[in-house]
Amino acid sequence: MTMxxxxxxxxxxxxxxxxxxxxxxxxxxxxxxxxxxxxxxxTSKDMETCAGSKILIGYRPAFDAAAIxxxxxxxxxxxxxxxxxxFGFGTFSYNSGLEIPRNPYDLERACGGSSGGSACAAAVFExxxxxxxxxxxxxxxxxxxxxxxxxxxxxxxxxRYGLIDYGNSLDKIGIISADAGDLRRYIRVIAxxxxxxxxxxxxxxxxxxxxxxRSVAVPKEGIEGLSKEVEAAxxxxxxxxxxxxLDVEYVEMPSLKYAMPAYYVLATSEASTNLARYxxxxxxxxxxxxxxKFDDYFSSFRSEYFGDEAKRRILLGTYTRMAGFRDRYYAxxxxxRQVVIRDYKRVLADHDAxxxxxxxxxxxxxxxxxxxxxxxxxxxxxxxxxxxIAGTPHMSAPxxxxxxxxPIGMQFxxxxxxxxxxxxxxxxxxxxxxxxxxxxxx
Amino acid sequence: MDRATVERVARAAHIKLTxxxxxxxxxxxxxxxxxxxxxxxxxxxxxxGVNPVEVAxxxxxxxxxxxxxxxxxxxxxxxxERYIRGPRLS
Numbered sequence: 146m147t148m149x150x151x152x153x154x155x156x157x158x159x160x161x162x163x164x165x166x167x168x169x170x171x172x173x174x175x176x177x178x179x180x181x182x183x184x185x186x187x188t189s190k191d192m193e194t195c196a197g198s199k200i201l202i203g204y205r206p207a208f209d210a211a212a213i214x215x216x217x218x219x220x221x222x223x224x225x226x227x228x229x230x231x232f233g234f235g236t237f238s239y240n241s242g243l244e245i246p247r248n249p250y251d252l253e254r255a256c257g258g259s260s261g262g263s264a265c266a267a268a269v270f271e272x273x274x275x276x277x278x279x280x281x282x283x284x285x286x287x288x289x290x291x292x293x294x295x296x297x298x299x300x301x302x303x304x305r306y307g308l309i310d311y312g313n314s315l316d317k318i319g320i321i322s323a324d325a326g327d328l329r330r331y332i333r334v335i336a337x338x339x340x341x342x343x344x345x346x347x348x349x350x351x352x353x354x355x356x357x358x359r360s361v362a363v364p365k366e367g368i369e370g371l372s373k374e375v376e377a378a379x380x381x382x383x384x385x386x387x388x389x390x391l392d393v394e395y396v397e398m399p400s401l402k403y404a405m406p407a408y409y410v411l412a413t414s415e416a417s418t419n420l421a422r423y424x425x426x427x428x429x430x431x432x433x434x435x436x437x438k439f440d441d442y443f444s445s446f447r448s449e450y451f452g453d454e455a456k457r458r459i460l461l462g463t464y465t466r467m468a469g470f471r472d473r474y475y476a477x478x479x480x481x482r483q484v485v486i487r488d489y490k491r492v493l494a495d496h497d498a499x500x501x502x503x504x505x506x507x508x509x510x511x512x513x514x515x516x517x518x519x520x521x522x523x524x525x526x527x528x529x530x531x532x533x534i535a536g537t538p539h540m541s542a543p544x545x546x547x548x549x550x551x552p553i554g555m556q557f558x559x560x561x562x563x564x565x566x567x568x569x570x571x572x573x574x575x576x577x578x579x580x581x582x583x584x585x586x587x
Numbered sequence: 588m589d590r591a592t593v594e595r596v597a598r599a600a601h602i603k604l605t606x607x608x609x610x611x612x613x614x615x616x617x618x619x620x621x622x623x624x625x626x627x628x629x630x631x632x633x634x635x636g637v638n639p640v641e642v643a644x645x646x647x648x649x650x651x652x653x654x655x656x657x658x659x660x661x662x663x664x665x666x667x668e669r670y671i672r673g674p675r676l677s
Contacts, residue, residue: 207659300639314638344638346645403629406622417600424601426673431665435674440601442674448603456602460593460612461619463600476635477626483634520618536639561640 146271148174148222155224157587161252163244164265165225167192178220182266183213183276184259185226186233186309187318192223196309197231197259199242200450201429210307211342212276212318212335219334221274227262231452232420233280233311235259236525238287239514240454248290249583250551254508257287260321264291267321269585274322274331278308280315281408282503282529285541288321289503289554292543292580294571295321296328299561300536301348303332304339312415315408315533323582325571328540329353332564349562358497358570360392361557366401367501367528378545378553379502382578386500389577394496400481400488404531407481409523410465410474411534417462420455423447457519486535493560498570501528503541503554532558540567543580552581588616 152172159165166185169192174180183189186196188206195201213223230240238246238261246262248254249269256265260277264287267275277284279297288295297319305316320331333353338346363383368376383393425433425446433442451459465474492499505528514522532539538559545553559566588596593613597604604612665672 203663205663207655207662301642340647343645343647344640344642347640347642400630403625406625407629409619410623410626421601427664427671431672433674435672437674439674439676444601444603447601451602456604456608457612457615459600459602460596461616464588464592464596464616464620465623467596467599474623474626477629479635479637480632481626481629482639483632483636484630486639487632487634518618519615520622523619523622534639 148177148180151180151270152224154587158269159225161586162247162249162265162269164227164246164262164269166195166228166243168225169223174222177222179272179274180224180270181216181221181274181276182225182227182263183223184229184263184278186229186278187213187276188307188309189213189223189226192226194226194309195243197229197241197243198450198452198455199430200423200446203430204428208307211304211339213307215335216276216331225266227260227266227275229262230259231455232309232416233259233278233283234416234454234458236286236522237509237514238262239511240452242450242452248508249585250292251508251549254510254551255290255514257290257504257508259283261287263321264288264293264295267291267293267323268583272324274320274327276335277319277321279317279319279533280311281412281533282526284319284321285503285529285539285554285556286526288541290508290552292552292583293321293323294325294328294540294542295319296332296540296564296567297533297538298332298336298564299348299538301344302351302538302564303335304337304342304345306339306341310419312412313419314415315412323580325542325575328571329568352565354565356565356569358391358566360394360496361386361498361500362394362396362492362496363500364396364398364401366398370505370527371502372506374547375502375504375506375553379555382544382555385577389573396492398488398492398499400485401531403481404485404534405524405527407478407485408530408534409461410478411482413458413462414466414475415462417459417466420459454519482534485531489535489537489558490560497566498557498559500555500557503528503556507547507549507551507553528556532556537561538564538567540571542571542574544578546581588613588620
């Protein structure tokens, strides 16, 4: 399929899969070298940016996010802004104030979240690369559910300039593609120091010295609570990895069980402050009653346009930061993050990666998601959250299919700044694992 | 978290809740905070820090410059004589 074919059928394809909230009208790729899409929490000059929220409808940024700008400079043409959970608040891209992307393997099932539209686009369009953003697993989860590769690099590897923040100490911009080679290719494009994001300025250079992944550690805690089909596919993949020459060792990582509550404390604390800026002034929805008093004016927008999960996380984060509770929750969660990092460092001193399934189950049906409690949904992230709270680079690779034909993924976690071994294993795994492609219809 | 606390937190967060929302969020937040009790048994650690990697002092020089044309920024804002419109203060 040529770039022109993709562009000419873009709207029809999107009508079926709902991967984009906004998209280009161009049908001519011009001198573009490749097409790409981006999660809709990355600002873009030529397309509305809403981050899945009604409160930002009408926001047309005056600048490109650094990652989008770099992709354009490398010859990329931005074709669409990808649907997502509102501000990244979800596991299934179901908590959206706008459109909900549909899984290309079964339209009644979720793409995963929160970069669901990005993973959907990567699965549907041949040769397509998409920018995703991960806070607690939002690249690897949808990559797993949609049967593609996804990498969230080390925290600070890619500038967050132009990213609509969810959790500043957790957000990471990465790559999703059906081609494992794109992970190395495009992380190279978007990585680098940027004075507009000081956290990006501490990074060492991205290594490319041919370092191979030779051993993986499988934490006992990472293989509990799996569906039978995920467990079987993962075990089969371990045998394949052994056949490729990798050493596989089972280890214990007792800190992992504390990562989940620590993550939700940190993420919601940071989110509740970041979302304080959305008050019906400056961007997005601004048609308010100016005769209202200050507080009432702000509250009117926030009450009407924030979705259910956004309100829940704002309340939770506001509570855990309140005087009297801060030490018990926020300060403790910061310490737990360090405990988790030390646990990873301990295991990664002897191994190149920590490996477990990416998600404990395959993409659920929308009607099942609608019955899940908030806490049930949070708990589904237990395999992806630890690497995210630790800021360690992690990559999901497709590793099997369940009896309904839904993809299964496995997630490799490497040490800080060591993306190179993830590129290596992704490329080698792609040569040995026969990935399927969804049957794509417009 | 009781209903009065949820109301107090919502006021601090500038969100007005309906009766239904108050009831639902009270229940949900209680479930979630009960789950958070797991943190009480987590091991202590002498290290802290707000970022997962060490971020040294990397502040840029404080030199004024114009990144974005102000007219572009104002393009979609609700303005009056190039001032951003907002609610009255009292």
